[in-house]
Amino acid sequence: MKMTNIIIILGIVSVPVSSVTVNVSSTDLVEFNSSVSLSCSSSGSSLSFLWLNRSSVFTATDRVQLTDGGRNLTIVNVSRYDQGPFNCRVSNAVRNKTSKAVNLSINYGPGNITLKTSLALEFYVTGSNVNLSCSAVSSPTAQFTWFLNRTKLPDTGPELTLTNIQTSQSGDYSCQAFNTKTLRYQTSQPSPLIVLEHQPLSHGCSGGCIAGIVIAAVVVVDVVILVYFLWIKPDAAARTGGEGQDNTTSPQKQELEYAHISFQNTDGGTVQMGPEDNPTQYAEINAYRPHEPSSMTNL
């Protein structure tokens, strides 16, 4: 100290820059939550200080404060891009010297969480194997937990392996990333996974069941025909009757008669059909005709 004073008094700057060191308030920082101060010290006389962020020189901004004659650098509200390396460069008239690089460890995330399924499908058959993988931008690496319909599963880790899946495992899968340093979470969009029975649908219906359906269909057709003759035919007859003299030869009336015959036939009667001989077909045609009057005339 005394020696420095003497040199300045004599007006001779002769103490070279040496032992430039940087002291950091903390190197373990949290993005958007931490500020950091770096102070530079050096021996030598008439020193000036300069800070480098990689190779570019720091200037004071709203995020960067330079105090104590430039010895002290403070970065407010650090981001993940502020990891350095940083250097302090000290110079005087004799020479300059640069500190060792200082790196900051900025913890950030998780962000950009992405959930992927191995086949990018939504539907699976029972017994399939499905892998789900989760990723997130995070430092340090995020810890993952899994959810099915918002219920936490016991599984952890970035991969969820589902082997021999069952219909009970259908639902919305999602993953959650946690950063132990930033104490932040992020949860993925739910990914729907639907597990379908392996058997085709008709397998569940036995021969007797199919027979039942056929019988039910026949009964319905009969009821429709019955309704037709009780309610619709009289009206149709009245309509055609009111239309004039050509109604006796109209195809509409012939159709009605065939329907009549077939109805009796399916009921167990012995009425013969004449040249056209499939009673069921006629019953079917006539059962649906009243709902399509325009197509009738095309016959």
Ligand SMILES: *[C@@H]1O[C@H](CO)[C@@H](O)[C@H](O)[C@H]1NC(C)=O
């Ligand atoms: C660095 O900072 C710590 C506390 O922040 C302090 O104890 C230490 O003396 C400083 N070292 C130098 C060289 O300034």
Ligand SMILES: *[C@@H]1O[C@H](CO)[C@@H](O)[C@H](O)[C@H]1NC(C)=O
């Ligand atoms: C820190 O920076 C981020 C993004 O630059 C900003 O959203 C946030 O408000 C800042 N926090 C503080 C305390 O300034």
Ligand SMILES: *[C@@H]1O[C@H](CO)[C@@H](O)[C@H](O)[C@H]1NC(C)=O
């Ligand atoms: C550097 O500056 C910050 C704020 O500007 C202050 O809190 C810190 O104590 C300073 N450090 C030194 C070593 O002067």
Ligand SMILES: *[C@@H]1O[C@H](CO)[C@@H](O)[C@H](O)[C@H]1NC(C)=O
């Ligand atoms: C340091 O430089 C990087 C680019 O190399 C930049 O993204 C970052 O914002 C800079 N940090 C500060 C505090 O200026």
Ligand SMILES: *[C@@H]1O[C@H](CO)[C@@H](O)[C@H](O)[C@H]1NC(C)=O
């Ligand atoms: C720093 O010192 C080196 C030699 O050690 C010299 O080449 C360079 O020009 C100096 N830079 C400044 C800014 O004084």
Ligand SMILES: *[C@@H]1O[C@H](CO)[C@@H](O)[C@H](O)[C@H]1NC(C)=O
């Ligand atoms: C700082 O980081 C750089 C790369 O960004 C690396 O080359 C260097 O060795 C690191 N320095 C320290 C002291 O960790």
Ligand SMILES: *[C@@H]1O[C@H](CO)[C@@H](O)[C@H](O)[C@H]1NC(C)=O
């Ligand atoms: C986020 O993910 C998308 C695509 O998955 C990628 O393009 C983008 O670069 C990622 N962002 C970051 C910050 O990693």
Ligand SMILES: *[C@@H]1O[C@H](CO)[C@@H](O)[C@H](O)[C@H]1NC(C)=O
């Ligand atoms: C799922 O991951 C396991 C390992 O965890 C692997 O053996 C298997 O091949 C993967 N299956 C698919 C469909 O990617």
Ligand SMILES: *[C@@H]1O[C@H](CO)[C@@H](O)[C@H](O)[C@H]1NC(C)=O
């Ligand atoms: C998840 O929710 C869906 C739709 O609400 C439901 O069909 C499914 O059974 C649920 N899965 C579980 C495992 O609770």
Ligand SMILES: *[C@@H]1O[C@H](CO)[C@@H](O)[C@H](O)[C@H]1NC(C)=O
């Ligand atoms: C964020 O900063 C506040 C105030 O400095 C501190 O109490 C909190 O612990 C910090 N959060 C994390 C995750 O470091």
